Amino acid sequence: MTERIDVLKTYKLYIGGQFPRTESGRYYAVKNANGKLIANMCLASRKDFRDAVVAARSAFSGWSGKSAFNRSQILYRIAEMMESRRTQLIDELLLLGYKSVDANNEVSAAIDRMVYYAGWCDKYQQVFSSVNPVASPHFNFSVPEPTGVVAIVASQQSALISLVSAIAPVIAGGNTCVVLAAEQLPLSAISFAEIIHSSDVPAGVVNILTGKVSELLKYFADHMDVNAIVTYQLTNQEMQLVKEKSALNVKRVVEYNAMNWLEDTAQSPYFITDVQEVKTTWHPIETVAAGKSGY
Numbered sequence: 001m002t003e004r005i006d007v008l009k010t011y012k013l014y015i016g017g018q019f020p021r022t023e024s025g026r027y028y029a030v031k032n033a034n035g036k037l038i039a040n041m042c043l044a045s046r047k048d049f050r051d052a053v054v055a056a057r058s059a060f061s062g063w064s065g066k067s068a069f070n071r072s073q074i075l076y077r078i079a080e081m082m083e084s085r086r087t088q089l090i091d092e093l094l095l096l097g098y099k100s101v102d103a104n105n106e107v108s109a110a111i112d113r114m115v116y117y118a119g120w121c122d123k124y125q126q127v128f129s130s131v132n133p134v135a136s137p138h139f140n141f142s143v144p145e146p147t148g149v150v151a152i153v154a155s156q157q158s159a160l161i162s163l164v165s166a167i168a169p170v171i172a173g174g175n176t177c178v179v180l181a182a183e184q185l186p187l188s189a190i191s192f193a194e195i196i197h198s199s200d201v202p203a204g205v206v207n208i209l210t211g212k213v214s215e216l217l218k219y220f221a222d223h224m225d226v227n228a229i230v231t232y233q234l235t236n237q238e239m240q241l242v243k244e245k246s247a248l249n250v251k252r253v254v255e256y257n258a259m260n261w262l263e264d265t266a267q268s269p270y271f272i273t274d275v276q277e278v279k280t281t282w283h284p285i286e287t288v289a290a291g292k293s294g295y
Helices: 046-065 068-084 086-095 100-120 124-128 161-172 187-198 213-222 236-246
Strands: 027-031 037-042 138-146 149-153 176-180 206-209 228-232 252-256 276-284 287-289 292-294
Touching (some): 068 086, 068 187, 086 100, 161 176, 176 213, 213 236, 228 236
Parallel strands (some): 228 252
Antiparallel strands (some): 027 037, 138 276, 287 292
């Protein structure tokens, strides 16, 4: 009997609930710390990014229109699916060169973080909304609402926990997103996309690309149908590019510096509100004057 050859996993992009290969046909090699080839990853192009934005925009109204409690249930379902695929996630981190204890800790933290944001889905609006005093016969309410399509340039420093920490607060608040995974640590990103796909997340809510920051960053920043861009640990030159390009449609720029992803400081309801717009509504109060009622 001949020796069996393992069937190696093919890593693709995740756009609009599907797993297409990059339209450019380009790939790049991912190697571990010892220089061993692990996988050939899709090198996403501008066209791939534009397709992902179209998918995210199409999914926005349905996702933002769901009840906060329903979004909470869906995020919790993602955590359940991550738990069921825990061994796979750990094995991929080991393949990337993680130590066993670090891989276990990162997967546990990623699952717990998703549960954390699942719990905030139906609470952050109550916490951050307000009734404002006004000097007229009106009620004045301010309520955070999702901003729209959010482009995320994930941290290059970790494979899974930073990715989950970036995506979870964005979708918990009703936004949709297009994510560029860590260039040299992308395996977990595509496996996480498979988890998203097999959960109850509608197609297009989360779109994940693999590729080079140096090539795609300007497109993330200047796309006219992206409402906000979230970045992690970019250089000063890269951030200058983001701010200049984002000014074209006045998209919101959210910049995060280095953080310890395993600490509680890497999770907060304020990360949800960073990509929310505050809507203020005036509502007249019925008044009674000279025996008559009116507005």
